[in-house]
Amino acid sequence: MxxxxxxxxxxxxxxxxxxxxxxxxxxxxxxxxxxxxxxxxxxxxxxxxxxxxxxxxxxxxxxxxxxxxxxxxxxxxxxxxxxxxxxxxxxxxxxxxxxxxxxxxxxxxxxxxxxxxxxxxxxxxxxxxxxxxxxxxxxxxxxxxxxxxxxxxxxxxxxxxxxxxxxxxxxxxxxxxxxxxxxxxxxxxxxxxxxxxRMFMIGNDAIALGALAGGARFMPAYPITPASEIMEYLIKKLPDFGGTVIQTEDEIAACTMAIGANYAGVRSLTASAGPGLSLMMESIGLAGITETPVVIVDTQRGGPSTGLPTKQEQSDLMAMIYGTHGEIPKIVMAPSTVEEAFHDTVEAFNLAEEYQCPVILLTDLQLSLGKQTVDPLDYQKVEIRRGKLALGQELPELDSKAYFKRYEATEDGVSPRVVPGMANGIHHVTGVEHDETGKPSEVASNRKIQMDKRMRKLNKINFQNPIHTNAPHEESDVLFVGFNSTRGVIEEAMERFEKEGVKANHAHIRLLHPFPADELLPLVENAKKVVVVEHNATGQLANILKMNVGHAKKVKNLLKYDGNPFLPHEVHSKSKELL
Known part of the structure; x- marks a missing residue:
């Protein structure tokens, strides 16, 4: 048997x-x-x-x-x-x-x-x-x-x-x-x-379920492979909880509608793939400068352009971190299992509201559409945190010429937040640079104050376990690094190396931006070689690692971009050639 x-x-x-x-x-x-x-x-x-x-x-x-x-x-x-x-x-x-x-x-x-x-x-x-x-x-x-x-x-x-x-x-x-x-x-x-x-489900279903559990009640979206199942799941389920899904005319409308709903206090998300995210970039910048929370799911697929719509790739990473023009605070998360896809979606809504910025949940086709066994989800871990949203609070009275300081320059960079219609909460909202009340301002000193304020949000993101670590060795012959669906093949390759007497550690990145350099640095320093396993042609994760952690001479690329997922023997045999 x-x-x-x-x-x-x-x-x-x-x-x-x-x-x-x-x-x-x-x-x-x-x-x-x-x-x-x-x-x-x-x-x-x-x-x-x-x-x-x-x-x-x-x-x-x-x-x-x-x-x-x-x-x-x-x-x-x-x-x-x-x-x-x-x-x-x-x-x-x-x-x-x-x-x-x-x-x-x-x-x-x-x-x-x-x-x-x-x-x-x-x-x-x-x-x-x-x-x-x-x-x-x-x-x-x-x-x-x-x-x-x-x-x-x-x-x-x-x-x-x-x-x-x-x-x-x-x-x-x-x-x-x-x-x-x-x-x-x-x-x-x-x-x-x-x-x-046990459950048997795809990552997209887990994301949709996580959105529901995380309090999302509105999803505007445009169908696209491999993200459509998120929309399809919520079309069936959201109405039972007082929510709704709208199929928009394009991804630009989807993103701006999600931003509008969040501005009004309703947790909202949209989901797409690389081509759709390209269209959303200007809107993501709008969420950044207006400090409006929004959750956006990017299910990576083969690119560029229409590319390989139904094939595996991880080539959106740089675009998700640096794609918007100008500079805004942004959080990019990367679950690696179906369970993580559920819990990270819940957390994405919490982080978006706590730091009042766009949060991108980055998956890939293999994780989004690959169906796998899942232990029962732990709903006791679900918590809702809305940050500095002043719902249900009485705001201080303002005189006739005053406005609410929606963009107040606070120490942590996060300002008090209100929703339309709240007494004494009146303020301007605009995509141009503005002062603390939202009024347009091109004054140089104000520009620096507002830019510094927004970027301070990234100084300390409260994200639990930004790296999934499997590091049995204090010093290793090889440290494997990956993100999203490559976790399983790396773990199997490690087992084969261990049987051969090669000391292997593994760090799987779950928070891609801001990058968890402090957590990763000791593992890199204590490894003879670092092999970064990813589905793209230019070694995007490896380059981000070098930018944030250094030790470039140690870092080796293990790349695959033919549309097919890595197999365990490929990671094992090709890593051998790099050691």
Missing amino acids: TKQLSWKVGGQQGEGIESTGEIFATALNRLGYYLYGYRHFSSRIKGGHTNNKIRVSTTEVRAVSDDLDILVAFDQETIDVNVSELHDQGIVIADAKFKPTMPEGSVAKMYAVPFTEIATELGTSLMKNMVAVGASSAIINVSLDAFQSVVQEIFGRKGQQVVDKNMEAMKRGFDYMQEQLGGTIESMSLEKADGKK
Whole structure:
């Protein structure tokens, strides 16, 4: 038996590939297995090759697997594109309808299974994916009982007959595969899971849930891959809590509407990807100079321009820190797990209001759309902090010529904040430089006072654990540094180095700006080499590290920017070349 295996289903976009993976993974999640899924898909609605690779384990996993145990193919292209991932004992189960063939030299075993024929016999060829799931279950020796509740939930609204037909399709696939195998394959049989209940979700769902828990009640947004699921989740849920989502005409409108809502005292966010963030930059500057809190999610994808809309990349980092013209205080956060995506979203709203500035929550496609097992979220950790917002307070009376000092030059740089309509809270709001009451001012001394005031906010950001650290060695041969979804592959590479006697530490950056130089410096100083793992062509995180921490001669780049996520063996083998 095995503690872990990887399974992939592939075919043409629009023929049920995603639902096949969803049904297979959901059932295994409910049995208590840990899962990590990554979906490869084309930037079109229908057609083009797509696949869904799912890693199943009895212990926690946070990365795509190096190789592949089982490939489910609905067309020949799936075999041709993915067969190289199969190890020597790997298995291909392919729809007999397209007369599948294995490429020359492949040693993996192929079974032609009549997915379409069996499904058609039962009434519709659409059930071929259920036949495939049944056949897969036979290989890994998992009872079909595990799928009953999943099928009931998905098809129950269509009537019990439809549920029964789908279960029968799975049973036919299971029985056919068992007959072909002549029993069970010991090396493919999964060990029993612990049976604990865990969630199975993508990072975008966690962000949306975090926004809801964090008190957000308004989201203006424009759909874009890979951010749209945040909007789609909140469209369903926000109305239940008195909130709403508006689909705007573009990202400029989305950002300015979010700023307006926050100015009025309503926690609001917007979410987009690189192209959308480019359009928002002027608005982000407006939030900075008017000191209006706003939370913006950037789900990074392949660029530039339209680039690779459905592929992995981490190339927005510099733009998120330095993209606006002029200088404003800004906070850039980078969760690395689904759990962090939830809690960091809550914290983003707190920080935005405490420091009255834009907060960018930076993710990447792999984290935003990769589906993984998540332990139950701890809602006891959720707290709402609104900073110097004077809601419910009586403000001092002003004489007829006075205005409220909305932009008062305070020691910590954060001024008292009011919302429109509060008695004695009248002030100007403008995107030009202004004095303490908001009135436009070009006086040199005032400009310096206001600039210094705004920038003081960044002197000490109260952010817990700005670096996720796994540093078992006081002095290391190598320090790995990364952000967002590379955490899992780095951890697996570290395990391999440890077995080889190489002392490896790991620092994963969760607060990208202001950069946690003081926390990172001791780890860098005590490492012989620093390997920065990131998905871009210019080593953006490495350059930021050099700017803030120094030790440039130690720092080595490990880059990947072909649209695919790092695999553990790539980080391990390519790091060896750099040491």
